[in-house]
Amino acid sequence: MAMTAAEIERLIREALPDAVIDIRDLAGDGDHYAANVISAAFKGKTRVQQHQMVYAALKGGMGNELHALALQTSAPED
Amino acid sequence: MSENPVFDRIRSEVASEDVVLFMKGTPVFPQCGFSNAVVQVLTYLGVPFKGINVLEDEEIRQGIKEFSDWPTIPQLYVKGEFVGGCDIVREMFEQGELRDYLAQKGIETQVA
Numbered sequence: 434m435a436m437t438a439a440e441i442e443r444l445i446r447e448a449l450p451d452a453v454i455d456i457r458d459l460a461g462d463g464d465h466y467a468a469n470v471i472s473a474a475f476k477g478k479t480r481v482q483q484h485q486m487v488y489a490a491l492k493g494g495m496g497n498e499l500h501a502l503a504l505q506t507s508a509p510e511d
Numbered sequence: 512m513s514e515n516p517v518f519d520r521i522r523s524e525v526a527s528e529d530v531v532l533f534m535k536g537t538p539v540f541p542q543c544g545f546s547n548a549v550v551q552v553l554t555y556l557g558v559p560f561k562g563i564n565v566l567e568d569e570e571i572r573q574g575i576k577e578f579s580d581w582p583t584i585p586q587l588y589v590k591g592e593f594v595g596g597c598d599i600v601r602e603m604f605e606q607g608e609l610r611d612y613l614a615q616k617g618i619e620t621q622v623a
Contacts, residue, residue, distance in 0.1 A: 436622055468600050480595060480598065480599045480602070481581075481593060481594075481595050484596070484598070484599065485581070488581070488582050493582075494523075494537075495582040495583065496576070496582035496583045497582075501545075503597075505597050505598065505602065511589070
């Protein structure tokens with residue numbers, strides 16, 4: 434049921450092709466991750482909107498097969 | 512399009528107090544680390560809030576995800592506005608933004 438880091442990265446990149454993605458497997462159990470995502474698509478968006486974009490990219494995986502993904506998002510600095 | 516009937520209940524919960532936290536467990540006994548983290552932040556800031564235990568209400572537990580377009584619990588509402596989940600609350604707190612945000616909304620914080 435768990436998702437691999439590579440799978441998470443692939444889904445995010447599909448939705449946000451320019452993203453710089455850094456994923457860490459926090460507990461080594463394939464179930465608790467932290468991701469840092471930087472994308473120009475986040476520009477002008479609130480944090481809630483940015484996280485919603487990432488959750489949408491994960492296509493319902495978040496909260497289901499993906500139990501815990503601590504998320505940090507930002508737009509690249511100019 | 513017919514709306515999910517639980518949305519009315521959620522709306523009245525969100526309007527019932529200035530700060531409302533949808534969480535797993537209660538403020539005194541959180542049953543999930545992420546819910547606990549938000550409780551700790553609010554407690555540290557001395558902000559009174561109402562906790563709604565989604566583990567005791569399956570309808571709200573599912574409905575709130577759709578209502579906020581947010582897949583996880585906890586979820587923090589301030590004056591009817593969705594602020595975010597655990598990551599956002601923690602990030603806002605660490606960057607000192609949360610106090611400003613609460614002050615802007617007219618909610619007093621008290622930090623020693």
